[in-house]
Amino acid sequence: MPRSPAPDRGSGTAPGQDRHAHEHGHRRRHGHGPAASWPEARALAARSGRSGQSGSAARAIGIRAGRLPLGQALGHVLAEPLVALTDLPPFDTSAMDGWVVSGPGPWNVREVAGAEARAGAGSYRDLGILAGRSAPATLPDGDAVRIATGARIPADANAVIRSEHARVDRATGLLHAEHQVLPGQDIRPRGQECRAGDRLMPAGALVTPAVLGLAAAAGYDTLVVVPRPRVDVLVLGDELLTGGLPHDGLIRDALGPMIGPWLRALGAEVSAPQRLGDDAAALRHALTTSDADLVITTGGTAAGPVDHVHPVLAEIGAELLVDGVAVRPGHPMLLARLKKDEEPVDGSAGSRGEAWNGGPYLVGLPGNPLAAVSGLLTLAEPLLRGLAGREPEVPYRAAVRDDVHGHPHDTRLVPVVHRVGSTADGRSASGYGSGGEGIGGAGTGGGPEYVVPLRYNGPAMLRGIAAADGLAVVPPGGVRSGTEVEILDLPWASAMPWTEGCFT
Ligand SMILES: Nc1nc2c(c(=O)[nH]1)N[C@H]1C(S)=C(S)[C@@H](COP(=O)(O)OP(=O)(O)OC[C@H]3O[C@@H](n4cnc5c(N)ncnc54)[C@H](O)[C@@H]3O)O[C@H]1N2
Numbered sequence: 206m207p208r209s210p211a212p213d214r215g216s217g218t219a220p221g222q223d224r225h226a227h228e229h230g231h232r233r234r235h236g237h238g239p240a241a242s243w244p245e246a247r248a249l250a251a252r253s254g255r256s257g258q259s260g261s262a263a264r265a266i267g268i269r270a271g272r273l274p275l276g277q278a279l280g281h282v283l284a285e286p287l288v289a290l291t292d293l294p295p296f297d298t299s300a301m302d303g304w305v306v307s308g309p310g311p312w313n314v315r316e317v318a319g320a321e322a323r324a325g326a327g328s329y330r331d332l333g334i335l336a337g338r339s340a341p342a343t344l345p346d347g348d349a350v351r352i353a354t355g356a357r358i359p360a361d362a363n364a365v366i367r368s369e370h371a372r373v374d375r376a377t378g379l380l381h382a383e384h385q386v387l388p389g390q391d392i393r394p395r396g397q398e399c400r401a402g403d404r405l406m407p408a409g410a411l412v413t414p415a416v417l418g419l420a421a422a423a424g425y426d427t428l429v430v431v432p433r434p435r436v437d438v439l440v441l442g443d444e445l446l447t448g449g450l451p452h453d454g455l456i457r458d459a460l461g462p463m464i465g466p467w468l469r470a471l472g473a474e475v476s477a478p479q480r481l482g483d484d485a486a487a488l489r490h491a492l493t494t495s496d497a498d499l500v501i502t503t504g505g506t507a508a509g510p511v512d513h514v515h516p517v518l519a520e521i522g523a524e525l526l527v528d529g530v531a532v533r534p535g536h537p538m539l540l541a542r543l544k545k546d547e548e549p550v551d552g553s554a555g556s557r558g559e560a561w562n563g564g565p566y567l568v569g570l571p572g573n574p575l576a577a578v579s580g581l582l583t584l585a586e587p588l589l590r591g592l593a594g595r596e597p598e599v600p601y602r603a604a605v606r607d608d609v610h611g612h613p614h615d616t617r618l619v620p621v622v623h624r625v626g627s628t629a630d631g632r633s634a635s636g637y638g639s640g641g642e643g644i645g646g647a648g649t650g651g652g653p654e655y656v657v658p659l660r661y662n663g664p665a666m667l668r669g670i671a672a673a674d675g676l677a678v679v680p681p682g683g684v685r686s687g688t689e690v691e692i693l694d695l696p697w698a699s700a701m702p703w704t705e706g707c708f709t
């Protein structure tokens with residue numbers, strides 16, 4: 206699949222541009238400075254994360270990073286390369302249950318002293334060399350011994366014959382192979398996978414379940430990891446209910462239940478959402494007392510009478526790094542750096558207990574739920590990736606099945622679902638009608654992957670994104686069917702196994 210670091214900017218204008226977009230104005234939101242372009246905003250968030258990470262890593266090494274037992278390291282990022290502490294396999298090992306033989310056959314069957322088991326009716330059967338047990342030091346030419354998968358191969362042996370490929374002649378007691386025996390067959394030689402000292406994973410790699418398994422196999426009890434960034438979530442809005450049905454102008458808080466798990470899926474350690482209503486003093490208190498690496502607010506980013514985010518940030522002297530982004534939905538999103546704690550008079554470390562060259566970052570997500578998702582992926586995701594010590598995501602592109610309307614000046618993020626079809630534009634793939642409903646059966650065939658734009662993609666809607674597996678980055682002006690656009694993946698796959706319990 207073609208990959209490009211930059212979103213598509215030159216793909217022409219699709220029919221039926223979003224006329225409503227003009228009503229919002231562009232580049233400049235009322236009351237605040239010029240909006241950053243979407244690529245600029247993401248790049249700035251990523252840079253901020255990486256620069257914050259040097260502080261974070263420094264803190265980590267002094268305070269939190271250190272070593273974690275394997276059982277606690279899932280979802281962290283390796284602070285050091287994973288270097289094999291042993292050869293793998295650590296010794297020549299049998300890949301099959303069968304016979305280990307030396308020299309050409311037929312072979313004399315030898316028994317392993319003490320390795321017999323009762324086989325019923327008072328008779329005993331030789332178990333041969335078992336995994337985890339010692340093996341005879343040598344196997345003389347012309348001899349064969351039973352061996353189990355994973356057992357050590359005696360020196361001088363030259364092959365393993367699977368039990369189903371050999372038979373013992375009862376009359377002579379000799380072992381005969383039923384197929385040609387090749388030297389080394391079904392023996393995993395020591396060091397086949399790695400030698401002690403080989404680099405198995407780079408620093409910056411995410412500790413997945415597979416990495417935990419590899420680390421254990423390679424001799425690790427603990428891993429040196431970058432701590433997960435800690436995030437506080439502040440949910441603003443007096444109109445929000447935490448249970449039951451909407452009533453009397455009140456609505457359910459859709460962001461409190463969504464943002465924490467989403468951030469955890471991105472590798473963060475997230476505190477329970479604090480619901481602050483539309484209370485400027487409560488917001489100020491929460492921002493000035495947070496000891497997280499990142500504070501996320503939802504709502505209150507616009508210029509309404511109870512939109513307190515900008516005024517409070519100004520009051521507490523925060524530095525606005527991004528104030529509005531030319532993206533739909535989500536254009537009022539912002540990124541700021543809060544002021545650091547005052548240095549204690551005695552010159553000792555601050556409340557975080559270490560040298561700290563700035564306060565937490567703040568990402569202000571707009572209150573409209575899909576606009577909040579847009580802010581999460583535009584600003585919080587690259588920032589967190591940097592803070593966690595992870596490599597920047599490699600962007601990828603896919604063709605859109607349908608024309609996608611564009612905003613005249615701003616990037617659009619549109620929920621999509623991936624499909625594989627039998628033609629480049631996917632129109633002949635089964636299971637889809639036109640119109641982008643796209644929640645039906647899967648396309649079949651071995652054709653190229655494409656994405657189907659989903660409906661219900663308005664700023665206040667979650668119905669499209671709930672059915673999506675990605676967000677298409679639609680450049681200003683829109684794109685025609687078949688155009689390749691950048692796709693932002695949704696982290697569901699990695700989110701699934703790492704639910705709250707595993708992360709806390
Ligand atoms: N005069 C202008 N008004 C607005 C503009 C603008 O440019 N000029 N931008 C609009 C856009 S676009 C967005 S997005 C919103 C952003 O508003 P806020 O971040 O201040 O968010 P609120 O006003 O608090 O809420 C907006 C909307 O979302 C609902 N909401 C808020 N929080 C939640 C939640 N946790 N769960 C579910 N729904 C939530 C809230 O009830 C409002 O309906 O501003 C526009 N206005």
Ligand code: MOO
Nearest residue numbers: 534535536576664
């Ligand atoms: O259009 Mo507003 O930017 O997010 O919903």
